[in-house]
Amino acid sequence: MVGIVNYGAGNIFSLTAALDRLNVTYGMVNTENDLEKYSHIIIPGVGHAGAAMEKLKGTGLVEAIKKLTKPVLGICVGMQLITEHSEEGDAALLDIVPVKTKKFDKSLNIKIPHMGWNAVSPKNNSLFEGVEDNTQFYFVHSYFIEYNPTFDIASADYGLKFSAAVQKDNFYGVQFHPEKSGKAGELILKNFSNLSL
Amino acid sequence: MLSKRIIPCLDVKDGRTVKGVNFVDLRDAGDPVELAAQYAQQGADELVFLDITATHERRKTMIEMVKSVARQLNIPFTIGGGITEIADADALLNAGADKISINSAAVRNPKLIEDLAKTFGVQFVVLAVDTKHVNGKNMVHLNGGRLITELETENWIKQAENLGAGEILLTSMDHDGTKAGFDCGLLGKINQMINIPIIASGGAGNMEHFTEVFQKANVDAALAASVFHYGEILIPDLKQELKRNQIPVRILISPEPAVHSQESVFLK
Numbered sequence: 001m002v003g004i005v006n007y008g009a010g011n012i013f014s015l016t017a018a019l020d021r022l023n024v025t026y027g028m029v030n031t032e033n034d035l036e037k038y039s040h041i042i043i044p045g046v047g048h049a050g051a052a053m054e055k056l057k058g059t060g061l062v063e064a065i066k067k068l069t070k071p072v073l074g075i076c077v078g079m080q081l082i083t084e085h086s087e088e089g090d091a092a093l094l095d096i097v098p099v100k101t102k103k104f105d106k107s108l109n110i111k112i113p114h115m116g117w118n119a120v121s122p123k124n125n126s127l128f129e130g131v132e133d134n135t136q137f138y139f140v141h142s143y144f145i146e147y148n149p150t151f152d153i154a155s156a157d158y159g160l161k162f163s164a165a166v167q168k169d170n171f172y173g174v175q176f177h178p179e180k181s182g183k184a185g186e187l188i189l190k191n192f193s194n195l196s197l
Numbered sequence: 198m199l200s201k202r203i204i205p206c207l208d209v210k211d212g213r214t215v216k217g218v219n220f221v222d223l224r225d226a227g228d229p230v231e232l233a234a235q236y237a238q239q240g241a242d243e244l245v246f247l248d249i250t251a252t253h254e255r256r257k258t259m260i261e262m263v264k265s266v267a268r269q270l271n272i273p274f275t276i277g278g279g280i281t282e283i284a285d286a287d288a289l290l291n292a293g294a295d296k297i298s299i300n301s302a303a304v305r306n307p308k309l310i311e312d313l314a315k316t317f318g319v320q321f322v323v324l325a326v327d328t329k330h331v332n333g334k335n336m337v338h339l340n341g342g343r344l345i346t347e348l349e350t351e352n353w354i355k356q357a358e359n360l361g362a363g364e365i366l367l368t369s370m371d372h373d374g375t376k377a378g379f380d381c382g383l384l385g386k387i388n389q390m391i392n393i394p395i396i397a398s399g400g401a402g403n404m405e406h407f408t409e410v411f412q413k414a415n416v417d418a419a420l421a422a423s424v425f426h427y428g429e430i431l432i433p434d435l436k437q438e439l440k441r442n443q444i445p446v447r448i449l450i451s452p453e454p455a456v457h458s459q460e461s462v463f464l465k
Binding site for chain 1: 242243267269272290291295317321364392393447449450
């Protein structure tokens with residue numbers, strides 16, 4: 001059963017709807033004790049990374065999340081939260097995956113936000129099992145996770161190569177929105193819910 | 198590479214889609230949920246729902262519809278129509294909408310753009326602009342083109358970008374309904390001025406028009422209503438046509454499973 005960290009950063013209706021469609025059961029994580037109830041944890045999030053971090057701190061869950069050994073998936077801003085720092089609000093984040101979240105540079109002749117369907121190149125990783133190379137996922141973000149071959153499990157290009165997904169131990173993050181990425185996105189959620197470590 | 202998006206637009210009144218929609222296997226052509234699922238299955242990249250409800254029950258009806266759509270749909274969608282304050286947008290976000298589109302409310306109160314962007318992020322705020330050529334100038338119009346404003350389209354869009362609009366949906370009222378093609382000149386000009394995505398709207402009549410607007414104006418997305426609803430253009434065919442013309446698009450490898458039907462057939 002998947003626990004969704006409920007810290008008030010963006011709506012989670014679409015995420016729970018996707019889990020419903022996949023017959024994946026879920027519940028909400030509001031307290032540290034709630035983290036024990038679930039086998040898998042999702043950290044959702046949209047909006048401002050710095051503001052989201054403040055909200056997460058407000059729940060008192062930060063230290064407990066960092067100590068988790070069960071599979072954890074950060075989505076979009078939830079993924080950015082597991083990195084060490086974001087240029088958005090110059091915010092120190094959870095620092096679980098030692099990479100940085102940076103702002104897209106419009107001098108690269110790209111529009112910001114990066115909005116729409118972009119091709120993703122996954123590495124051989126359980127989260128992307130069954131996902132073909134260059135499958136497209138739905139992205140909407142102005143900040144990106146720097147590409148680091150040690151933690152990258154799927155990359156994408158937008159003006160530069162960045163990490164569409166990262167992993168360190170039991171912690172996973174995806175920059176795109178699996179709940180909005182058609183069948184391919186649903187496969188990611190399904191794979192995550194089946195992960196065993 | 199980022200794909201160019203194809204966006205069907207659905208008009209909704211009292212929670213029901215209006216304007217004849219001609220999918221033969223639809224159980225209920227007025228059901229926005231079933232219709233949305235059909236479009237997702239066909240490979241639409243995103244959907245726009247435009248609420249034209251005029252009653253006081255509007256918000257409640259709309260929220261219920263948005264929730265129903267979000268439960269079924271696995272692609273992003275935008276809700277437009279009647280959003281005048283933060284509370285409207287908040288309710289739609291919590292019901293599962295990915296973006297909201299504002300038009301006349303932003304013209305009357307440009308600060309609304311800024312407030313929405315600060316509250317929900319720029320990615321949530323689409324500014325819809327209806328433009329018409331008047332005496333050599335492009336002027337912003339309201340009420341479906343019936344009411345002219347004092348705003349010049351180029352200036353208004355630039356201002357909106359600065360205020361925090363995350364995307365522009367530009368409809369040429371001169372081209373809308375003509376089926377003679379998009380206003381590539383104006384769209385290209387606006388696209389050069391801004392650094393946020395732009396959706397072209399108004400004038401789509403055939404597949405070549407989509408190729409043209411992506412090649413000439415380099416817009417990020419193209420929106421149409423009747424050519425899709427009446428089955429005059431099938432989205433899988435359109436995507437293949439765009440791909441043949443080296444325009445990056447998202448092609449579904451295998452068809453998405455339909456929610457209600459085994460296969461979908463369009464009435465030509």
